[in-house]
Amino acid sequence: MKKIAVIGYGGQGAWHCGQILKSDVCTLAGTYDIREVRRAAAAANGIHVYGSNAELLADPQVDAVVIATPNDLHEALVISALEAGKHVICEKPVEMSVASVDRMVAACKKAGKLFTVHHNRRWDVDFMAMKQLAASGQIGKVLNLESRVHGSRGIPSDWRGEKEHGGGMILDWGIHLIDQILQIFKQKIVRLYCTCSHITNQEVDDGFKLELYFEDGASAHVELGTYNFLPLPRFYMQAEKGSALITDWKHKTHVAKLTCWVEKDVTPVQNAADITKTMAPRDHLTLDEYDLEIPQSDVHDFYRNFCLAMDGKAEQLVTHQEIRRVMSVVEACFESDAKKQTLEVNI
Amino acid sequence: MKKIAVIGYGGQGAWHCGQILKSDVCTLAGTYDIREVRRAAAAANGIHVYGSNAELLADPQVDAVVIATPNDLHEALVISALEAGKHVICEKPVEMSVASVDRMVAACKKAGKLFTVHHNRRWDVDFMAMKQLAASGQIGKVLNLESRVHGSRGIPSDWRGEKEHGGGMILDWGIHLIDQILQIFKQKIVRLYCTCSHITNQEVDDGFKLELYFEDGASAHVELGTYNFLPLPRFYMQAEKGSALITDWKHKTHVAKLTCWVEKDVTPVQNAADITKTMAPRDHLTLDEYDLEIPQSDVHDFYRNFCLAMDGKAEQLVTHQEIRRVMSVVEACFESDAKKQTLEVNI
Numbered sequence: 128m129k130k131i132a133v134i135g136y137g138g139q140g141a142w143h144c145g146q147i148l149k150s151d152v153c154t155l156a157g158t159y160d161i162r163e164v165r166r167a168a169a170a171a172n173g174i175h176v177y178g179s180n181a182e183l184l185a186d187p188q189v190d191a192v193v194i195a196t197p198n199d200l201h202e203a204l205v206i207s208a209l210e211a212g213k214h215v216i217c218e219k220p221v222e223m224s225v226a227s228v229d230r231m232v233a234a235c236k237k238a239g240k241l242f243t244v245h246h247n248r249r250w251d252v253d254f255m256a257m258k259q260l261a262a263s264g265q266i267g268k269v270l271n272l273e274s275r276v277h278g279s280r281g282i283p284s285d286w287r288g289e290k291e292h293g294g295g296m297i298l299d300w301g302i303h304l305i306d307q308i309l310q311i312f313k314q315k316i317v318r319l320y321c322t323c324s325h326i327t328n329q330e331v332d333d334g335f336k337l338e339l340y341f342e343d344g345a346s347a348h349v350e351l352g353t354y355n356f357l358p359l360p361r362f363y364m365q366a367e368k369g370s371a372l373i374t375d376w377k378h379k380t381h382v383a384k385l386t387c388w389v390e391k392d393v394t395p396v397q398n399a400a401d402i403t404k405t406m407a408p409r410d411h412l413t414l415d416e417y418d419l420e421i422p423q424s425d426v427h428d429f430y431r432n433f434c435l436a437m438d439g440k441a442e443q444l445v446t447h448q449e450i451r452r453v454m455s456v457v458e459a460c461f462e463s464d465a466k467k468q469t470l471e472v473n474i
Numbered sequence: 475m476k477k478i479a480v481i482g483y484g485g486q487g488a489w490h491c492g493q494i495l496k497s498d499v500c501t502l503a504g505t506y507d508i509r510e511v512r513r514a515a516a517a518a519n520g521i522h523v524y525g526s527n528a529e530l531l532a533d534p535q536v537d538a539v540v541i542a543t544p545n546d547l548h549e550a551l552v553i554s555a556l557e558a559g560k561h562v563i564c565e566k567p568v569e570m571s572v573a574s575v576d577r578m579v580a581a582c583k584k585a586g587k588l589f590t591v592h593h594n595r596r597w598d599v600d601f602m603a604m605k606q607l608a609a610s611g612q613i614g615k616v617l618n619l620e621s622r623v624h625g626s627r628g629i630p631s632d633w634r635g636e637k638e639h640g641g642g643m644i645l646d647w648g649i650h651l652i653d654q655i656l657q658i659f660k661q662k663i664v665r666l667y668c669t670c671s672h673i674t675n676q677e678v679d680d681g682f683k684l685e686l687y688f689e690d691g692a693s694a695h696v697e698l699g700t701y702n703f704l705p706l707p708r709f710y711m712q713a714e715k716g717s718a719l720i721t722d723w724k725h726k727t728h729v730a731k732l733t734c735w736v737e738k739d740v741t742p743v744q745n746a747a748d749i750t751k752t753m754a755p756r757d758h759l760t761l762d763e764y765d766l767e768i769p770q771s772d773v774h775d776f777y778r779n780f781c782l783a784m785d786g787k788a789e790q791l792v793t794h795q796e797i798r799r800v801m802s803v804v805e806a807c808f809e810s811d812a813k814k815q816t817l818e819v820n821i
Contacts, residue, residue, distance in 0.1 A: 138749070142748070247747050247748055248746065248747055248748060250746075250747035251746035251747045252747075270673065270701075273706075276753060277753075278753035278754070278755075279717075279732075279755075279761070280751070280756070281735075283751055283752055296752075300752065300753075318814060320667065320816075322685075338669075346669075353752060354617075355712060355717055356712075356717035356730035356731075356732060356756070356761060357718070357728065359620075359706065359710055359719075360707075363704075363706055365701060365702060370626075370702055370703035370704040371704070372704045372706075376745060376746045381704065383703035385626075388628075393627055395485065398723060399595065399597075399598035399601070399771075400594050400595055400596075400598045400771060401489070401594055401595060402485070404485070405625050405627060405629070405630060405643075405646070405647065405700060406627075407625070408626075409626055409627070409703070414626070424746075424747060426747050426748075467665060467816055468816050469815050
């Protein structure tokens with residue numbers, strides 16, 4: 128069993144502590160938080176609380192450290208932990224720039240320890256269903272994939288609303304959604320377009336819409352909203368031989384698979400105030416509709432992989448190349464939004 | 475009762491003939507179509523068939539002419555009909571350029587007759603519901619409106635697939651959807667971005683996505699797809715005090731109205747592989763959900779208005795300014811798609 132310590136006992140740090148306490152591959156060494164109230168909360172939960180980050184990093188029993196602080200503190204803490212000879216799991220977003228990622232990766236190589244990012248939403252069952260459907264080829268090549276998460280509570284009123292701490296929704300939920308999309312589309316991004324919303328916060332984005340265009344003509348839409356009192360469907364896929372839809376993350380994937388194109392003349396149908404041939408629905412003779420089972424998911428697989436990787440028995444699941452690619456998209460998002468233009472890229 | 479003749483007895487011309495035969499304000503003088511098979515079809519339906527367009531336009535009993543031909547023939551026929559002293563209803567799209575619209579409007583002013591475009595989808599009950607909701611102010615100012623129509627039959631295999639005849643979906647369904655949006659957003663468009671799809675046709679667009687940005691910060695998304703085997707919801711509205719959704723044109727509008735923002739701390743909820751405060755759902759204490767009745771609609775109101783306008787007793791519902799504005803957006807759509815960039819506009 129590997130021993131893991133957690134720096135930061137906020138929402139995400141406490142979540143890690145809870146997961147590690149239940150893990151079959153690692154145990155919790157303890158935690159440290161700069162806020163007294165959070166240290167007291169950890170202690171009340173029976174968790175060992177270090178006297179400082181330095182004391183935590185100096186503990187020879189600690190194999191790996193989870194960094195779960197506000198985003199602007201990640202780089203310094205990741206590099207300190209690597210220099211202290213610890214393997215490092217950093218919460219997302221890893222940082223706010225590609226240059227910062229490059230410095231962390233350089234520190235990682237110098238230290239000869241592992242460094243990864245906790246992209247735990249790769250274990251979201253809705254995303255897994257889309258990834259599995261795309262990989263199966265059952266409705267052919269993916270032409271367009273749309274990923275939306277809609278909430279209605281605005282941006283959280285803590286540091287997530289402040290630019291200097293790396294607030295905003297692109298760096299919060301956005302980084303998950305972008306990472307998910309790039310797990311499905313491995314081909315190069317040649318162009319992107321991003322617009323941010325500022326309905327409840329002028330300093331940072333409280334939502335965004337991102338269009339990604341890939342070298343083979345495929346496209347993806349990534350959208351996050353915090354002022355949506357009704358949600359649009361979570362995932363929508365257009366593929367060469369059908370479409371698929373996930374209404375809500377708890378729901379099954381609904382698939383409509385084209386079985387026969389049929390070029391013969393179509394009977395027009397009434398549609399609101401007019402008739403239409405173009406929008407005439409298909410029937411079961413040319414379209415097969417069915418549901419896919421919800422995939423099995425276990426977030427502990429993240430820790431299992433990382434503990435194996437520490438012993439050189441597996442490649443880490445979230446790679447440096449992937450971490451850098453996601454951050455490159457994030458940087459381009461901010462640039463596209465500021466310029467109000469599409470950007471030609473090679474990501 | 476005004477006497478109306480219809481040039482073109484294809485799908486839309488036959489539809490007009492059928493409507494005029496049932497009208498309480500006008501009667502059908504007859505039709506002409508350059509194709510013998512369509513003239514025979516009209517005759518078989520008991521409709522008077524003229525020997526030529528010239529004979530139709532020379533009939534002194536005809537008050538107004540409907541032009542329902544392929545799009546590239548509209549300008550010449552509209553101008554001929556105006557010069558023959560007839561009022562003119564042109565099918566959509568009026569033509570393929572703003573310059574063409576300007577020539578038709580000039581001919582109209584010279585002739586002293588009416589000229590309008592048959593934007594009959596202003597009588598679509600789904601659009602009417604959105605327009606009425608926006609005007610009612612019950613969920614405040616509209617921040618963003620998304621209009622989608624998804625079919626799965628590709629582009630029709632007649633002239634609608636050919637560029638020289640004005641084919642493509644922007645000029646077909648698109649012009650309806652753009653006209654509808656501009657009936658709700660009267661403020662200036664300052665920027666737009668459009669991308670066309672070419673899944674089933676390389677010559678013309680078989681679908682498009684258009685983003686419109688207005689001078690007051692509001693935005694609209696207009697989307698038409700012909701390779702969507704499952705549809706996304708027809709309309710989605712985000713407003714200052716709530717959201718609204720129409721799943722399908724036959725369905726009622728579902729409204730979620732914010733009654734109280736509540737800034738106090740939110741309890742995180744499980745969402746797939748992680749917890750989230752941002753996406754925690756609201757309850758009935760801060761959100762009121764209800765359905766709106768489907769509006770009453772009667773497409774005959776188009777003819778009723780036009781017949782009143784012929785006698786100077788009403789303003790024509792579809793104005794020259796509106797016709798020109800829609801065509802200006804269409805021109806900008808093609809330019810944005812060709813440049814793969816957003817366009818700064820003043821429309």
